[in-house]
Amino acid sequence: MSSKLSFDYSAAKKFISPTEVEMMKKAVQMAKEQLISGMGPGSDYLGWIDLPINYDKDEFNKIQKAAEKIKADSDVLLVIGIGGSYLGARAAIEFLRHSFYNSVSKEIRKTPEIYFVGNNISSTYMNHLRDVIGDRDFSINVISKSGTTTEPAIAFRIFKKLLIDKYGKEEAAKRIYATTDKSKGALKNLATSEGYESFVVPDDIGGRFSVLTAVGLLPIAVSGADIAKLMEGAASMRKHCLEAPYEENDSLLYAAIRNILLKKGKTIEILVNYEPSLHYVSEWWKQLYGESEGKDQKGIYPASVDFTTDLHSMGQFIQDGQRTLFETIVNIENSSSEIIIEEEEVDLDGLNYLAGKSVDFINKSAMKGTLLAHTDGNVPNLLVNLPMQNEYYLGQLFYFFEFACGISGYLLGVNPFDQPGVESYKRNMFALLGKPGYETQREELLKRLEGQE
Ligand SMILES: O=P(O)(O)OC[C@H]1O[C@](O)(CO)[C@@H](O)[C@@H]1O
Numbered sequence: 001m002s003s004k005l006s007f008d009y010s011a012a013k014k015f016i017s018p019t020e021v022e023m024m025k026k027a028v029q030m031a032k033e034q035l036i037s038g039m040g041p042g043s044d045y046l047g048w049i050d051l052p053i054n055y056d057k058d059e060f061n062k063i064q065k066a067a068e069k070i071k072a073d074s075d076v077l078l079v080i081g082i083g084g085s086y087l088g089a090r091a092a093i094e095f096l097r098h099s100f101y102n103s104v105s106k107e108i109r110k111t112p113e114i115y116f117v118g119n120n121i122s123s124t125y126m127n128h129l130r131d132v133i134g135d136r137d138f139s140i141n142v143i144s145k146s147g148t149t150t151e152p153a154i155a156f157r158i159f160k161k162l163l164i165d166k167y168g169k170e171e172a173a174k175r176i177y178a179t180t181d182k183s184k185g186a187l188k189n190l191a192t193s194e195g196y197e198s199f200v201v202p203d204d205i206g207g208r209f210s211v212l213t214a215v216g217l218l219p220i221a222v223s224g225a226d227i228a229k230l231m232e233g234a235a236s237m238r239k240h241c242l243e244a245p246y247e248e249n250d251s252l253l254y255a256a257i258r259n260i261l262l263k264k265g266k267t268i269e270i271l272v273n274y275e276p277s278l279h280y281v282s283e284w285w286k287q288l289y290g291e292s293e294g295k296d297q298k299g300i301y302p303a304s305v306d307f308t309t310d311l312h313s314m315g316q317f318i319q320d321g322q323r324t325l326f327e328t329i330v331n332i333e334n335s336s337s338e339i340i341i342e343e344e345e346v347d348l349d350g351l352n353y354l355a356g357k358s359v360d361f362i363n364k365s366a367m368k369g370t371l372l373a374h375t376d377g378n379v380p381n382l383l384v385n386l387p388m389q390n391e392y393y394l395g396q397l398f399y400f401f402e403f404a405c406g407i408s409g410y411l412l413g414v415n416p417f418d419q420p421g422v423e424s425y426k427r428n429m430f431a432l433l434g435k436p437g438y439e440t441q442r443e444e445l446l447k448r449l450e451g452q453e
Helices: 018-037 047-054 057-073 087-096 123-133 150-167 169-173 186-194 214-222 227-243 250-263 276-293 315-320 359-376 391-412 420-433 439-452
Strands: 006-008 076-080 113-117 138-144 176-180 197-200 268-273 301-306 325-332 381-386
Touching (some): 018 250, 047 227, 047 391, 057 138, 057 197, 057 214, 076 123, 076 150, 087 214, 087 276, 113 123, 138 214, 150 169, 186 197, 197 214, 250 325, 250 381, 276 301, 276 325, 315 359, 420 439
16 A cells, blocks of 8 residues: 555556656646746735645634534534535545434534535525524534625525524624634624634635635534644645656646646546545535636536446446546545455345455446546546545645646646636626626626527
């Protein structure tokens, strides 16, 4: 077993020549130089680079204390946030904790149930969540870097009322934890005026790079996962990313290879897993790469599948559809639990040939077989190997993808740290909702919508 995450593109060698990898070296090194010197575009948002060795220890202790209080006084924690203020925490909790975290008995889980809200505008979802909370004790961690995002603001208004109705204003304020900008935004103002305990999203860390700040760490700590180990893993990967030479640098090579493949018309990258617990890691990764690279009419479209589940739905397309795809498999080398297939006296289901084999061995065989089949179908397959499913290696994985994302964005010639395109839908939504200041756009949009009827 290797002691760190490793990137392996040996299965894709028929699509990529050693010369191409060598020829990318200079560009990658320049991108790295730009990134770490802060000379590239978006350099106001590079706080994540040194975060794993440079984080605010007082804030970290405060997070752990708050987590202990929530664990002690709440059956349920609501985590309100969207995008980067949601996906990292959910990815970590689903990856690190029980597959049925909220449903398993409290004796096994030992920590509060955790539900995510404010990541959609569905009244059905929110009403159903009220049913789940029932009359149990709960707390809220509301997370918004800008403090002005509509989805979490709506959910917060609704669930804050529930909390106040249950506990009264004063006690409710003690059960609200706000993670936001240190000085500005509606949420910060509310937190200050109501006296909520607050945590800071540093100015120089964008939402999608914020999982290792209080944004991710407070909910992750409440779930019982070890956030110190998570930071340790990220710190070890930071060292590797910064110090390992190009030829041995997993993150630099991943950035290089995906850009080589893009130049060959592989415009869609599918992140693949064989463990359901990685589903939200893929969702986190999609925002990281989608918001960072998809601009100026450029970028690799980040998609994801959960195998073997999706082999029975998307498998046909990947094997045989339009040849614009490549796959990156996140492979957990050593499964954390084992089931052995038992022999049955009468082999009615025809599975006795598997007797004595572990379910993980079967899963890995499915992975290897699929990798070869997809490669034969002209879909290059890359591998990101994680030795085990724990906090340390998840910290490595987060940092590995973040660093590669910065490099890859610069290779592509975009600013990987802004997201101007997200504003378009917001402007239209505000205009249609009649938000003050959007009167002219409202008229125009209403006319356009009438024309469509
Ligand atoms: O933390 P905030 O400011 O509520 O933003 C949530 C998400 O919304 C976006 O700003 C896009 O609108 C993402 O970049 C961000 O992760």
